[in-house]
Amino acid sequence: MKKWCLPVLCFSVLLAIFTITAAAETEGIFTYSVIDGNAAVTKVDYTGLTEVTVPETLGGCPVTTLGPFAFQDNDDLPDGEVDNVYLPKTVTAIDENAFVLSDIKHIYVDEENPAFTSDENGVVFSKDMTTLVRMGCTFAPGTFTVPETVTAIRDRAFEDCVELERIVFPDGLKSIGDMAFYQAISLTDVSLPAGVSVGQNAFAFCEALKEVRTDGAAVIKGSAFTECSALERVVLSEGTEYLDMYAFENDQALKCVYLPKSLQTVGIGAFGNCLSLTDVCYAGTEEEWADISIDTNAYYGSRPVVIDRCTIHCRISAADGLAANHTLENGVLSISGSGALTNVWHYWDAEKDNVTALTVGDGIEGIGENAFTDFPALTDVICSGSVTLASGAFSNCTTLKNVVLFGDSTLSPEAFRNCEEIPTVFSDGERAFSGTETGVNHVVLTYQNGVLRINGSLTMNAYDFFDLISVFCAHYGEITKVRVENFRFDGITVYYFDASTGKRRAIPDALAEGEIYPQLETADAPEAVSFNTLVDGIGDGSVTHFYLVINDEAHPDTEITRVSIVDSIKEGFQRILRAIVTLLNKLFNLIKNFGK
Numbered sequence: 282m283k284k285w286c287l288p289v290l291c292f293s294v295l296l297a298i299f300t301i302t303a304a305a306e307t308e309g310i311f312t313y314s315v316i317d318g319n320a321a322v323t324k325v326d327y328t329g330l331t332e333v334t335v336p337e338t339l340g341g342c343p344v345t346t347l348g349p350f351a352f353q354d355n356d357d358l359p360d361g362e363v364d365n366v367y368l369p370k371t372v373t374a375i376d377e378n379a380f381v382l383s384d385i386k387h388i389y390v391d392e393e394n395p396a397f398t399s400d401e402n403g404v405v406f407s408k409d410m411t412t413l414v415r416m417g418c419t420f421a422p423g424t425f426t427v428p429e430t431v432t433a434i435r436d437r438a439f440e441d442c443v444e445l446e447r448i449v450f451p452d453g454l455k456s457i458g459d460m461a462f463y464q465a466i467s468l469t470d471v472s473l474p475a476g477v478s479v480g481q482n483a484f485a486f487c488e489a490l491k492e493v494r495t496d497g498a499a500v501i502k503g504s505a506f507t508e509c510s511a512l513e514r515v516v517l518s519e520g521t522e523y524l525d526m527y528a529f530e531n532d533q534a535l536k537c538v539y540l541p542k543s544l545q546t547v548g549i550g551a552f553g554n555c556l557s558l559t560d561v562c563y564a565g566t567e568e569e570w571a572d573i574s575i576d577t578n579a580y581y582g583s584r585p586v587v588i589d590r591c592t593i594h595c596r597i598s599a600a601d602g603l604a605a606n607h608t609l610e611n612g613v614l615s616i617s618g619s620g621a622l623t624n625v626w627h628y629w630d631a632e633k634d635n636v637t638a639l640t641v642g643d644g645i646e647g648i649g650e651n652a653f654t655d656f657p658a659l660t661d662v663i664c665s666g667s668v669t670l671a672s673g674a675f676s677n678c679t680t681l682k683n684v685v686l687f688g689d690s691t692l693s694p695e696a697f698r699n700c701e702e703i704p705t706v707f708s709d710g711e712r713a714f715s716g717t718e719t720g721v722n723h724v725v726l727t728y729q730n731g732v733l734r735i736n737g738s739l740t741m742n743a744y745d746f747f748d749l750i751s752v753f754c755a756h757y758g759e760i761t762k763v764r765v766e767n768f769r770f771d772g773i774t775v776y777y778f779d780a781s782t783g784k785r786r787a788i789p790d791a792l793a794e795g796e797i798y799p800q801l802e803t804a805d806a807p808e809a810v811s812f813n814t815l816v817d818g819i820g821d822g823s824v825t826h827f828y829l830v831i832n833d834e835a836h837p838d839t840e841i842t843r844v845s846i847v848d849s850i851k852e853g854f855q856r857i858l859r860a861i862v863t864l865l866n867k868l869f870n871l872i873k874n875f876g877k
Contacts (some may be wrong), residue, residue, distance in 0.1 A: 287560070287721045294761045299717065303556075305719065306340055306488065310325055311336070311337045311339055312325075315342050319342055319345040319346065322346065322577070325351055326715065326856075327352070327684070330363060331363060331365075332363065333352075334366075334367040335368050335372065337371045338371075343371045344369060345374060346375075347374070347375045347378065349378040349868045350382065351376070352366070353383055354384065354495045359652075359842075363384055365383050365386065366385065366402065367387075367738050368388065368390045368391065370391040372397070374598055375414060377435060377436040378448060379456075381440055381441065383418055383455050386418075387420060389403050389765075390405060394864060397613070403436070403584055410430040410431065411426060411431060411432050413428075414438060415438050418441045418443070419442075421445075422445065423445075423446050423447065424446060424447040424809055427448065427449060427450055427454065429455060430451075430453055432454060433456045433458070434454070434457045434458055435462045436459045437461060438461070439462045440460055440462070440463040440589060441460070441465070443464075445465050446489075448468065450472065450474050452474050454474050456480070458483070459481045459482055462484045463485050463486060464485070464486040464487070465484070467486070468490055469489050470491060470492045471484060472495075474496070474497070476499070476786070478858070479499065479501045479874075481502045481503045484506045485506065485509070485842070488510050490506070490509045491510070492514045492515075493512065493524060494515075494516045495517050495521060496518070498520025499517065499524065501524055503525040503528065503529060504525075505529075506528060507531055508531050509533060509876070511536050512529070513537070514537050514538070515537075515539065517540055519541040521541055521543060521544060521864075524544070527548040527549065527551065528548065529555060530553040530554060531555070532552075535558065537558075537559070538560075538562070539562040539597070540561060540562065540564070542569065545573060546573070546574045546866070548576055550576075562703055563597065564596070564597060566595055567593075567595050569595075569775055570595055571731065607629055609636065612635060612636060612637035613640065614632070614636045614638070614752065616642060616645060617643075617645070618645060620647075621647030621648070622647065622648050622652045622671075634661070636659055636830055637658050637659060638660065638661040640664075641662070641663070641664040641665065645664075645666065646666075646675040647671065647674075647762075648668060648669070650674060652674050652677050652678060652773065654676045657678075659675070659678045660682050662679060662684045662685070664684075664686050668690045669691045670690070670692050670693055671693050671695045672694055672698070673697060675696060676698045676699050677698075679699075679700060679704075681697065681700050682702060682704060682745070683705050684707075684721075685706075685707045685749075685752060686709065690718075692706065692719050695720070695722065696719065697721065703724040705739065706719075706722065708724075708726065709726050709728075710727060710750075711725060712723065720738065722738060724737030724738075724739055728753075731762065733763050733767045734764045734766075735764070738767045739742075739765070739769075745818075747816070750763070757826060758813075761815060762796050762798045763796065763797045764795070768794070796831075798812075798829070800829075802829055816826055
């Protein structure tokens, strides 16, 4: 059902009543009225059509105007999508409601039109390209980049653009009109340029929107982001002084807002009914916070009561972790951005009990003291760039097992203090720390020509082994063999063929030293594959049985043999491993894109 903003709608209807008063006439699929010798199109019956060309004249009068709801569907049921609408050179006025509630993909304007123009995607602009007038409702760009020349986005310009997932605004943009992105239900994030004014209901009912950021001072008008049911975080930059009434009303997933020191006024119900809001981060002092005017006639209470019950964190700057982007999905917390994660409050602290793995992107240079303290379920940390781990960075993370450092990183003493197990730290080549100094089991990784060497003392089960192999494949590329030293499969009996007896020989908790590579069982003969192929096959389910070929130099009396890991452990391994590998593949696709 269409969700209308009644004040705006009523004004539009009244405007239509007072501006189009002449009797309606019909010619072909067009209904129109003649005012002062000019024709204004009031309705187009495009049922069953894939293209519509608006004529230059109707009833012998030049067509100069597209009136309110001219291209509205004839009923509540879809009539099918119109691929292209062509506007003549005579049209010099397009009502903001002309294409509302329509099924139009592209709108093209005659090149000789003096008022409007269109781009190759059928998006309409003012002739000088400074105002974006309208995008086709069903145009599916995924991401749309607004041209650098545009300084204003007109009212309702992207309303009902249900396929729009991301919008990139130019730095020079000054205004976003009322209801400009109303009910753009696929839009996921919004980053507003400095100095922009956001109109009423501009992003209302954007149901997929998760984060809103401003890159400088912004004016956010009434109900600009109301009813955004997935919105979790709002970060407003310094220079923003006023939040208008109901700006973020009824955003029931909203957990955290960052408010700048410049903020002076919070209007009626700005955060009304934001039932999940628990943390307000404020750049000023407690005294300055007390001086902010929070409206006393707020929605749902005598004040915005959701703010009153929040924890107020003062002296928090946007650089204190809030500038980093993050996602939390299926227990994996992924952080990207730039700079260092300091030891002050972080938004993801509220979810610490649910974090089982942490990935840190290239641009993050440091993890400060207590940045991830007391994460009770955290088992794995993966840093794709060069990073400094401060003392206590992961203190009291009692379940932490593995830390992988791919960059030229520095590990401070006691980075993992009060962790119950001694974590294993994998580093890409020799680094500026040792296990003795830092209280960790240091294992060095080296990669060359498809061979990954794992040098160090290591004991792990099959789950952890394939977890790590998935990580290494994602980072290094093709891995054909893994060569290990002082390594054991924990809890797995490896079976060797003993040539002297002609029988299989069981050796628990092997392999101690040697090389490993995978094979797939085929109808003709075993097929050697890379670990990447194996990992991908497990992830998509195409591999249901595999072997590891193990050449164990610690047991020279045995020959090279094929070892069935799946046959050697409990039922259900394949199902669990597939879930693990699928998650890690998704996770490392994110890591590869960090900093881009």
